[in-house]
Amino acid sequence: MEITGTRVLITGASRGLGRDLALGFATAGADVALVARNADALAELAGLTGGRAYPCDLADRAAVRGLLARVEADGPVDILVNNAADEGIGRFTELSADTLEFMVRLNALAPAELTRQALPGMLRRGRGHVVHVSSFAGIVVPPMLATYASTKAFLSHHAVNLQFELKDTPVGVTRVELGEIAGTDMMAHGRTEPALAGMFERMYRLRLNRQLNSAEITAAVLDAVRENRWSVRLPRRLSPASLLADVPRRMTWLLARGLTTPPAAEPRSTSLYR
Numbered sequence: 001m002e003i004t005g006t007r008v009l010i011t012g013a014s015r016g017l018g019r020d021l022a023l024g025f026a027t028a029g030a031d032v033a034l035v036a037r038n039a040d041a042l043a044e045l046a047g048l049t050g051g052r053a054y055p056c057d058l059a060d061r062a063a064v065r066g067l068l069a070r071v072e073a074d075g076p077v078d079i080l081v082n083n084a085a086d087e088g089i090g091r092f093t094e095l096s097a098d099t100l101e102f103m104v105r106l107n108a109l110a111p112a113e114l115t116r117q118a119l120p121g122m123l124r125r126g127r128g129h130v131v132h133v134s135s136f137a138g139i140v141v142p143p144m145l146a147t148y149a150s151t152k153a154f155l156s157h158h159a160v161n162l163q164f165e166l167k168d169t170p171v172g173v174t175r176v177e178l179g180e181i182a183g184t185d186m187m188a189h190g191r192t193e194p195a196l197a198g199m200f201e202r203m204y205r206l207r208l209n210r211q212l213n214s215a216e217i218t219a220a221v222l223d224a225v226r227e228n229r230w231s232v233r234l235p236r237r238l239s240p241a242s243l244l245a246d247v248p249r250r251m252t253w254l255l256a257r258g259l260t261t262p263p264a265a266e267p268r269s270t271s272l273y274r
């Protein structure tokens with residue numbers, strides 16, 4: 001879809017990749033709705049982009065339940081970019097119950113719930129796009145990241161299922177699977193864990209991986225939205241892992257029958273499945 005003139009909700013916009021995505025969408029002519037916890041950083045970015053800040057803790061159930069209505073009080077959301085996440089590095093056996101719940105809420109439940117809230121309006125208006133920012137961690141088995149990797153597997157798989165469900169509608173879904181991004185806080189935390197840092201170093205030595213920068217990811221995401229592409233996989237040399245994980249998914253696409261276009265007037269209707 002054409003980005004100029006759209007309204008884009010971006011989660012995790014206060015820093016890292018999300019901040020860069022917000023600047024990229026704003027430069028492309030979108031009105032950006034900025035979500036994260038750090039209200040000062042969002043206000044500063046809103047000033048730079050002409051967008052609006054909606055401070056929100058995405059691990060807070062009640063806050064997430066009301067978020068889309070809060071944002072759409074200022075205008076409908078055409079593009080939803082689910083980018084916020086926390087990596088929670090460490091052994092699963094040492095994870096507290098609170099941290100486990102925080103990560104699943106933030107990384108998996110919030111993007112699914114925001115998508116659930118946004119899709120009916122997009123379908124009714126006949127245009128929309130959802131971007132799930134996932135990771136190659138959701139395909140491979142990175143050390144000390146069991147919960148993070150599992151939530152990213154959820155996001156990637158959720159995106160493909162939505163693509164199938166929405167394939168005959170004007171609403172697109174893009175799954176973004178990324179390797180290590182240079183310079184973000186998440187990457188800095190990852191580097192403090194020797195087993196994880198060692199895995200990356202070995203991958204770089206074998207030229208299986210390279211570090212990404214936020215600008216190239218932003219450019220690829222904007223292109224994917226414009227051209228309604230299903231996937232952004234960066235760096236490209238990691239793509240075979242993602243393509244292999246897609247084999248059973250695509251096979252079921254070929255085998256499945258009977259999923260019809262959701263009626264625009266009743267997007268929540270269970271008649272989706274006939």
Ligand SMILES: NC(=O)c1ccc[n+]([C@@H]2O[C@H](COP(=O)([O-])OP(=O)(O)OC[C@H]3O[C@@H](n4cnc5c(N)ncnc54)[C@H](OP(=O)(O)O)[C@@H]3O)[C@@H](O)[C@H]2O)c1
Pocket residue numbers: 011012013014015016017018035036037038039041056057058059082083084085086106133134135136178179180181182184185186187
């Ligand atoms: N960095 C990498 O190497 C890498 C690799 C593959 C994929 N990715 C994916 O790329 C995306 C961006 O990563 P990044 O490196 O830019 O991460 P980052 O620098 O750690 O930024 C995370 C963003 O999420 C927000 N956030 C965290 N907890 C939140 C909460 N409870 N409620 C609302 N917002 C919250 C943060 O804002 P506040 O703290 O202000 O709330 C921040 O804006 C993530 O989905 C990540 O999984 C990253």
